[in-house]
Amino acid sequence: MASAATPVERGRPSFGRPRRARLPDEILKWVLTLLAAGILALIGFFFIRLYGEAHLAFSKFGWIGFTFDNSWDVSKSVFGALPLVVGTMITAGVALVVGVPVAVAAALYVTELCPRRLRTPLTILIDLLAAVPSIVYGLWGVFVVIPRLRSIEQWFSDTFGFLPFIGGHVAGPNYFIGGLILAIMIIPIVSAISREVIATVPTDHKEAALALGATRWEMIRMAVLPYSRAGIMGAAMLGLGRAIGETIAVTLVVGNAPEIGKHLFDQGYTLAAVIANEFGEAAATPIHRSALIAAGLVLFVLTLAVNAIARYYVVRAERTGTAAGALPGVTVTE
Amino acid sequence: MTSALLQTTSAGRRRRDVGMRGVLLIGTIVALVPLFLVLFYVVKRGIGAWSVTFFTTDPTGAFLGDPGGVKSALLGTIEIVLLASLIAVPIGIGVAVYLVEYGKQSPFARVVRYFVDVLTGVPSIVFGLFIYIVLILGGGFGGFAGWKGSVALALLMLPVVTRASEVVLNTVPDTLREAALALGSPRWRIVFRVVLPTALPGLVTGALLAIARAAGETAPLLFTAFAINASNFDLGKPMNSLPLQIWNDVRQAQDRLVERAWGSAMALIVLILLLTIPARILSRRSRTA
Amino acid sequence: MITVKDVRTRTNDEAEQADATPIAAAAPADERAPVERKRGHTISLRDLNVFYGDHAAVKGVDIAFAANKITAIIGPSGCGKSTLVRAINRMHEEVPGGHIEGEILLDDTPIYGDGVDVVAVRRAIGMVFQRPNPFPTMSIFDNVAAGLRLTGTARGKNLNNIVHDALRGAGLWAEVKGRLEKPAMSLSGGQQQRLCIARALAVRPEVVLMDEPCSALDPVATLRIEELLTDLKERVTIVLVTHNMQQAARVSDVTAFMLDGELVEVGDTEKIFTNPDDERTEQYVSGKFG
Numbered sequence A: 001m002a003s004a005a006t007p008v009e010r011g012r013p014s015f016g017r018p019r020r021a022r023l024p025d026e027i028l029k030w031v032l033t034l035l036a037a038g039i040l041a042l043i044g045f046f047f048i049r050l051y052g053e054a055h056l057a058f059s060k061f062g063w064i065g066f067t068f069d070n071s072w073d074v075s076k077s078v079f080g081a082l083p084l085v086v087g088t089m090i091t092a093g094v095a096l097v098v099g100v101p102v103a104v105a106a107a108l109y110v111t112e113l114c115p116r117r118l119r120t121p122l123t124i125l126i127d128l129l130a131a132v133p134s135i136v137y138g139l140w141g142v143f144v145v146i147p148r149l150r151s152i153e154q155w156f157s158d159t160f161g162f163l164p165f166i167g168g169h170v171a172g173p174n175y176f177i178g179g180l181i182l183a184i185m186i187i188p189i190v191s192a193i194s195r196e197v198i199a200t201v202p203t204d205h206k207e208a209a210l211a212l213g214a215t216r217w218e219m220i221r222m223a224v225l226p227y228s229r230a231g232i233m234g235a236a237m238l239g240l241g242r243a244i245g246e247t248i249a250v251t252l253v254v255g256n257a258p259e260i261g262k263h264l265f266d267q268g269y270t271l272a273a274v275i276a277n278e279f280g281e282a283a284a285t286p287i288h289r290s291a292l293i294a295a296g297l298v299l300f301v302l303t304l305a306v307n308a309i310a311r312y313y314v315v316r317a318e319r320t321g322t323a324a325g326a327l328p329g330v331t332v333t334e
Numbered sequence B: 001m002t003s004a005l006l007q008t009t010s011a012g013r014r015r016r017d018v019g020m021r022g023v024l025l026i027g028t029i030v031a032l033v034p035l036f037l038v039l040f041y042v043v044k045r046g047i048g049a050w051s052v053t054f055f056t057t058d059p060t061g062a063f064l065g066d067p068g069g070v071k072s073a074l075l076g077t078i079e080i081v082l083l084a085s086l087i088a089v090p091i092g093i094g095v096a097v098y099l100v101e102y103g104k105q106s107p108f109a110r111v112v113r114y115f116v117d118v119l120t121g122v123p124s125i126v127f128g129l130f131i132y133i134v135l136i137l138g139g140g141f142g143g144f145a146g147w148k149g150s151v152a153l154a155l156l157m158l159p160v161v162t163r164a165s166e167v168v169l170n171t172v173p174d175t176l177r178e179a180a181l182a183l184g185s186p187r188w189r190i191v192f193r194v195v196l197p198t199a200l201p202g203l204v205t206g207a208l209l210a211i212a213r214a215a216g217e218t219a220p221l222l223f224t225a226f227a228i229n230a231s232n233f234d235l236g237k238p239m240n241s242l243p244l245q246i247w248n249d250v251r252q253a254q255d256r257l258v259e260r261a262w263g264s265a266m267a268l269i270v271l272i273l274l275l276t277i278p279a280r281i282l283s284r285r286s287r288t289a
Numbered sequence C: 001m002i003t004v005k006d007v008r009t010r011t012n013d014e015a016e017q018a019d020a021t022p023i024a025a026a027a028p029a030d031e032r033a034p035v036e037r038k039r040g041h042t043i044s045l046r047d048l049n050v051f052y053g054d055h056a057a058v059k060g061v062d063i064a065f066a067a068n069k070i071t072a073i074i075g076p077s078g079c080g081k082s083t084l085v086r087a088i089n090r091m092h093e094e095v096p097g098g099h100i101e102g103e104i105l106l107d108d109t110p111i112y113g114d115g116v117d118v119v120a121v122r123r124a125i126g127m128v129f130q131r132p133n134p135f136p137t138m139s140i141f142d143n144v145a146a147g148l149r150l151t152g153t154a155r156g157k158n159l160n161n162i163v164h165d166a167l168r169g170a171g172l173w174a175e176v177k178g179r180l181e182k183p184a185m186s187l188s189g190g191q192q193q194r195l196c197i198a199r200a201l202a203v204r205p206e207v208v209l210m211d212e213p214c215s216a217l218d219p220v221a222t223l224r225i226e227e228l229l230t231d232l233k234e235r236v237t238i239v240l241v242t243h244n245m246q247q248a249a250r251v252s253d254v255t256a257f258m259l260d261g262e263l264v265e266v267g268d269t270e271k272i273f274t275n276p277d278d279e280r281t282e283q284y285v286s287g288k289f290g
Helices: A006-012 A019-059 A063-068 A083-111 A115-129 A134-158 A177-197 A205-211 A216-245 A250-251 A271-282 A285-317 B010-047 B052-056 B073-101 B107-120 B124-137 B146-171 B176-184 B185-214 B242-250 B255-288 C004-020 C081-088 C120-123 C140-151 C156-169 C189-202 C217-231 C245-251 C269-272 C279-285
Strands: A070-073 A078-083 C045-050 C057-065 C070-074 C098-106 C127-129 C207-211 C237-241 C254-259 C262-268
Touching: A019 A063, A019 A078, A019 B107, A019 B124, A019 C279, A063 A078, A063 A083, A063 A285, A070 A134, A078 A285, A078 B010, A078 B255, A078 C245, A083 A115, A083 A177, A083 A216, A083 A271, A083 A285, A083 B010, A083 B146, A115 A177, A115 B010, A115 B255, A115 C262, A134 A177, A134 A250, A134 B010, A134 B242, A134 B255, A177 A216, A177 A250, A177 B010, A177 B146, A205 C189, A205 C245, A205 C262, A205 C279, A216 A271, A216 A285, A216 B124, A216 C140, A271 A285, A271 B124, A271 C140, A285 B107, A285 B124, B010 B255, B010 C120, B073 B107, B073 B146, B073 B242, B073 B255, B124 B146, B146 B185, B146 C269, B146 C279, B176 C081, B185 B255, B242 B255, B242 C279, C045 C081, C057 C081, C057 C254, C070 C081, C070 C245, C081 C098, C081 C237, C120 C127, C120 C140, C127 C189, C140 C156, C140 C189, C156 C189, C156 C254, C189 C207, C217 C237, C237 C245, C254 C269, C262 C269
Parallel strands: C057 C262, C070 C237, C070 C254, C127 C207, C207 C237
Antiparallel strands: A070 A078, C045 C057, C045 C098, C254 C262
16 A cells, blocks of 8 residues: 655655755856866967968968068068067077076075075065066166166177177167166066975985085085976076067167177067067058067967976976976965 | 094185185175166156156146146056956956866866966067957957057966966865865855955965056057047046056157156056065965964 | 194095995905904083074983994984984084084094084084985985095095995995996885985995984885994994884994983993883883883
8 A cells, every 4th residue: 555755765864955056056167167268268269360460471471481581671561580580589598698597596595595584585675676667677778778888898899709799889779788688577587486496405405415514505506406407497498488578678778670680789679579669650551560460479489389398397397306386477475 | 633534625615615605695686786776767767757746647748848747647557457457366366266176187177277377478569469459450349448458468467367376276275175065065155265265365465466567567558558648537448558658758859758757667666566565465474374 | 743734644545545445344255355443433422402592402411422333312202312413413503593502522523613614524424314315316326426526535436436335335235236327216215225324424424323214214124224233333433313212222232311302311222221220211111101
């Protein structure tokens, strides 16, 4: 004889939450996932639109032609970006050569050598270099650095003129000054990441070196630097990426001459600078505008490549157990 | 004989030790000298331009006579950056929450994370170009406008906020989440009531630093916001900003305009410091908490 | 009159002589070269207090670590034994606020004080740490050679000899002799610790301090190292900090018991473990606390 639901069934607790209560969870999850997917869509969109506009220039000059022809002539509407690419490489190269050693030296000093109570103030000061807007660096470069360094540069050019790439008359704004200003601008980021990397060196290894009878510097050389090497390379690559992409500061001090200078102290041009300078007048001319956007695309690809290399180094550092941890963007936890 | 056990280290080693330590100290000084030189110079040249009229009048655009102040530029920067922050900070934190709470190490999340990283490396001028293409050339949106500059800046800030927020959210201990889950709390409540409040100081710090960075950018505004002289509160029209004002003024021949450029530079730095310094204090305090 | 220069020259000669003599301890009989017994060295602590800032972690310790003997320091966690030992090779001062009062002497020479080169002290007094810490980016050979390359006293063939001897002395030679250029991190935990011992031995210290060297190792690896110690003491004076009482009983000649920063009792190992003078010692070794 069938009775109503068995007593066991009636008493069983229900674990499912009613549909209504699960809704906020679902909504939140989908909204956030959509946002994240949106980032991917954005980047895809990025490329497509950029390439779309650049297509005109690429089809007229060819990919290789546009990037590697040495002929940027606005008046004749001929656009080969080689002087810009070379200029970008030279200024970024100078920035690396000057900026990375200084940044790493500062990172080493602050982490390993300086008196404890100076550590925080020095760190804040180094990071403060990043707070100065790039346009201010550019202005300072124009008004202070260029005039002050001119005679020294000329002396250097005359004395060491026998070296390749050195010599010639020193133009006011030039590759070197461009690189110098960039060096100052990449110091905070390279130093911050290097600091984090150096700080993760386990005390064990440092103590092992000291206990063997190593001086402080020998300890740094034996235990700290080899361990941090991959992470520091990653930091340097990130600095390079920043140097390649910097626009305003460079365009004020590099000279904006669309030729490949023969000397370090010649005027030059960079990809970013040409876009900033010529965009105003180019807006009306489709081919010029397309060429500038194509230059932007080349710049984009360049920074992508450099950042990919940076990531490779950081991953390698993490894999060999010599961790890096910190990556680009903002170092929130100093 | 026993004193010979402690053979003192060779002079060469000692010299190298002292020498290299000196080199590192010099490196640190070299890194800091430009900071002081720049700040000193900006103050020296800019302080003369600061006055009440500097802050309360708009640029007149006149070549001769009174050049006016930079009120529109100052207001413009604040408005544009504010809008950019309103866009970038919630979205950035949202994506970070997704990555930490939901996506974690799934293939999709890893791809997103990778591309956020990619975005952090994009030069700011490329963002400007992109917005120009999409919003200005694209037609239908009108010409230059303040809000388009904001969008360009927001693109710049987004990966920075996301990355910093992700780092901070990851420091919230899992034990907190597990405790809330064990009490039967739904995910969304955990996010809003437990995770976000705990991470709040770090999130604010990340946001402030990203905002400070955006405030100093010139390139993205060059072909999006454009610069006009009059103050306006309409982000739908071209809008002035400090970086653009500086960019325009400094290329003029008139001394007074150049001086005004330096005054603006100083104002911009002060603005950025007003964002950066509280951010650092906050980050320090939340770490010792 | 003996001048400083004379002393130094004499020591260089001695060093060269020592270089030519292998340490060879655990090698099989036919491989073992004649062991030249060096005169042993002592460490004396006189009224030693070791501070972290204002807090004294070690109070009023007087003790002499006998030459060519193994002295074990035992005691419960936090009694100050590690701190004590780190003061001996002046590693304690690397900690902010770390300083000492009192005297520490290597034979008759104070190792603290003006004019004493801390780097030289650490060469003469070596240390093996609790967790094996070979330099991760270096090969097995380079790890052992690391200390030697600092002083530059040995080059080329001489360097090779010393490294090989140190590895023999640490009982590691047989296991690594064909692959010295392999990374040090490819070794097991126990092997890495023996590598660290070889590294410490290579610079010919007079004394070796061991701070719980086996606590991170498995029993088999521990046993191997304990066997090593008995041979090693012919070359160096050993101070062994251990929380493992059985180890102290097995290996050491002299045992010192510390409690709350003070040296409670020190004496022959057998006596300490069977018939100690102090009641606290008796309670500790019979397991009533700690």
